[in-house]
Amino acid sequence: MILRGTLAIWQRDMLILRRSIFSELLAVVAYPLTMYLAFGIGMQSYIGLVDGTPYGLFIAPGLITMTAVNAAYNESVWSLWFHRRVQFTIESYRVTPISVSEIVIAKICTGFTHGIIKGVAVGVVIFAITPFRFPLEHLFYYLLFLIPASAFFSCAGIISGTVMDKPETIGKVEAVLVMPLIFMSGLFFPLSSYPTDVIPWVKLLPTTALFEGARRALVAGEVQSVYLLQVVLSALFTFIAAVVIFRRKMSE
Amino acid sequence: MRWQLRAVPCMESTETMPAAAIIIRSLTKVYGSLTALDHFDLEVVQGSIFGLLGPNGAGKTTLIRILTTLMRQSSGTAVIEGFDSLRDGREIRRRIGVVSQENSLDRYLTARENLELHARLHGLAKRQYQPRIDHLLELMGLSGRQKDFPDTFSGGMQRRLVIARALVHQPQVLFLDEPTTGLDPQSRRAVWEYIRSLAGSMTIFLTTHYLEEAEQLCDRIAIMDHGRLIALGSTQELKDRLSGATVYEIEFAGQSADQYARLLADMSCVIGISRAERSVTVTLECWECLSEIVTALNGAAIRRISLKERTLEDVFISLTGEKVRE
Numbered sequence: 365m366i367l368r369g370t371l372a373i374w375q376r377d378m379l380i381l382r383r384s385i386f387s388e389l390l391a392v393v394a395y396p397l398t399m400y401l402a403f404g405i406g407m408q409s410y411i412g413l414v415d416g417t418p419y420g421l422f423i424a425p426g427l428i429t430m431t432a433v434n435a436a437y438n439e440s441v442w443s444l445w446f447h448r449r450v451q452f453t454i455e456s457y458r459v460t461p462i463s464v465s466e467i468v469i470a471k472i473c474t475g476f477t478h479g480i481i482k483g484v485a486v487g488v489v490i491f492a493i494t495p496f497r498f499p500l501e502h503l504f505y506y507l508l509f510l511i512p513a514s515a516f517f518s519c520a521g522i523i524s525g526t527v528m529d530k531p532e533t534i535g536k537v538e539a540v541l542v543m544p545l546i547f548m549s550g551l552f553f554p555l556s557s558y559p560t561d562v563i564p565w566v567k568l569l570p571t572t573a574l575f576e577g578a579r580r581a582l583v584a585g586e587v588q589s590v591y592l593l594q595v596v597l598s599a600l601f602t603f604i605a606a607v608v609i610f611r612r613k614m615s616e
Numbered sequence: 617m618r619w620q621l622r623a624v625p626c627m628e629s630t631e632t633m634p635a636a637a638i639i640i641r642s643l644t645k646v647y648g649s650l651t652a653l654d655h656f657d658l659e660v661v662q663g664s665i666f667g668l669l670g671p672n673g674a675g676k677t678t679l680i681r682i683l684t685t686l687m688r689q690s691s692g693t694a695v696i697e698g699f700d701s702l703r704d705g706r707e708i709r710r711r712i713g714v715v716s717q718e719n720s721l722d723r724y725l726t727a728r729e730n731l732e733l734h735a736r737l738h739g740l741a742k743r744q745y746q747p748r749i750d751h752l753l754e755l756m757g758l759s760g761r762q763k764d765f766p767d768t769f770s771g772g773m774q775r776r777l778v779i780a781r782a783l784v785h786q787p788q789v790l791f792l793d794e795p796t797t798g799l800d801p802q803s804r805r806a807v808w809e810y811i812r813s814l815a816g817s818m819t820i821f822l823t824t825h826y827l828e829e830a831e832q833l834c835d836r837i838a839i840m841d842h843g844r845l846i847a848l849g850s851t852q853e854l855k856d857r858l859s860g861a862t863v864y865e866i867e868f869a870g871q872s873a874d875q876y877a878r879l880l881a882d883m884s885c886v887i888g889i890s891r892a893e894r895s896v897t898v899t900l901e902c903w904e905c906l907s908e909i910v911t912a913l914n915g916a917a918i919r920r921i922s923l924k925e926r927t928l929e930d931v932f933i934s935l936t937g938e939k940v941r942e
């Protein structure tokens with residue numbers, strides 16, 4: 365079976381995740397929860413409604429999305445770097461009769477799974493402490509965004525972890541590229557806050573499509589197909605790029 | 617030259633000649649401007665323990681990486697168990713076990729889980745690999761530690777675990793890249809024992825920069841430096857190759873060494889001489905000269921005349937003009 369290797373490596377990663385699930389979840393929930401308490405509750409009375417939505421509710425979907433995509437990206441980038449450069453486990457996989465694609469797909473799946481699990485965990489906690497409730501189908505629409513988004517960021521992480529050999533480069537790219545992309549895409553404020561001639565450019569960012577689209581899906585239950593298409597295509601594109609780049613790196 | 621293998625076209629092995637597990641033809645690897653492997657030719661017979669000896673930077677790892685399909689050569693061919701390294705990578709990887717220079721163990725998995733993952737990557741079913749893993753852990757003396765994580769292991773134990781991992785799928789060819797580098801002498805001997813216990817059941821291809829290791833373990837030895845093959849043969853053949861000259865150490869009783877050293881130095885059959893406090897070491901053209909020496913030393917107070925064994929180190933120095941770089 366062609367994906368035997370993928371399954372074996374993904375299951376290995378899941379075993380490691382299971383072993384440390386509580387500390388992982390604690391660490392991953394702490395950050396968005398702090399933000400939620402600080403901004404969503406602390407600033408709520410100053411900000412009031414944003415586009416007709418209470419501020420706490422306005423930022424909640426973004427915090428969940430942020431947690432998921434961050435977790436997917438981080439898991440992928442560090443895991444790939446660690447297994448390639450520190451532990452040399454990638455090399456030990458490569459001398460078995462599985463293909464390089466099977467390895468990279470396994471790693472993409474792992475990052476994706478981390479994203480979904482951690483996103484869901486934060487979602488559960490935020491919903492437990494807020495009064496907001498949604499119809500079930502909103503949640504389903506929201507997942508339509510969250511799933512390709514986690515895949516997209518996992519693939520992006522794989523690409524970073526493949527091309528970057530030094531840990532400090534990985535840290536810099538995260539500070540200069542990944543975090544700004546997430547924060548500038550309307551996580552804490554509506555896009556209408558941007559100057560009018562900047563808005564079309566911001567809308568070109570796949571992260572804008574993601575955060576805007578995911579919020580509308582969860583809060584209003586509407587799926588903006590252009591946004592959704594943008595996220596899905598980004599995921600597909602980075603998936604192909606990740607596989608190609610990893611394969612090329614391995615044949616060096 | 618008898619230490620050179622005959623150049624036989626890949627597929628022409630006949631009944632009388634044991635089949636080749638590894639055939640390397642004109643293999644070349646260039647990194648930028650550096651030629652790490654330079655038209656390398658080699659054949660390794662099935663079932664043998666073959667040692668590739670060379671100092672650091674000689675190109676040993678480069679060669680192993682090409683043979684184990686981790687890297688592509690710049691030119692030339694490598695055939696393992698009849699499969700071409702460029703075309704049939706997967707078929708080769710089914711049949712080989714690899715112990716790389718770095719341990720590459722998964723420190724988040726227990727010793728046993730490390731082996732299990734590897735077995736699964738080889739497509740083995742649980743009922744196949746569980747008894748096999750029990751056996752290997754036993755063989756490598758790791759049964760008692762199978763539930764521990766490898767970073768709690770000593771260097772020697774980690775190395776044995778990597779060897780066990782490379783054996784899970786019962787490979788036909790086992791590659792070991794410097795299996796004992798960095799180990800203390802005792803662990804090194806333990807690893808040698810384990811490797812020796814595998815002899816005959818598979819082809820073993822190991823690299824080392826320890827002369828003693830090659831001498832202790834290997835049926836045949838290739839010496840390489842700067843990406844080139846310098847010599848090839850059994851340990852004995854390589855030593856014999858150091859010209860027909862033989863070296864004797866003559867130990868004198870009393871203070872007479874000086875006097876006889878001068879006498880010996882003047883003899884025509886003595887081609888080299890060096891002296892220590894009470895002994896003289898002479899290199900003779902051939903062993904037949906020994907009787908001439910004994911005659912010349914008639915009456916001297918000789919305590920002992922001993923034949924000095926040449927070491928691989930001597931071979932290496934005579935071939936490359938330098939000592940093995942550590």
Ligand SMILES: Nc1ncnc2c1ncn2[C@@H]1O[C@H](COP(=O)(O)OP(=O)(O)O)[C@@H](O)[C@H]1O
Pocket residue numbers: 647650652670671672673674675676677678679
């Ligand atoms: N990836 C690489 N890029 C450039 N040069 C390399 C690379 N790997 C090895 N080399 C060089 O090739 C030569 C042979 O290296 P190697 O095969 O590792 O030797 P050995 O294993 O015998 O110590 C060395 O000079 C080394 O510096």
Ligand SMILES: [Mg+2]
Pocket residue numbers: 676677678717793794
């Ligand atoms: Mg090496």
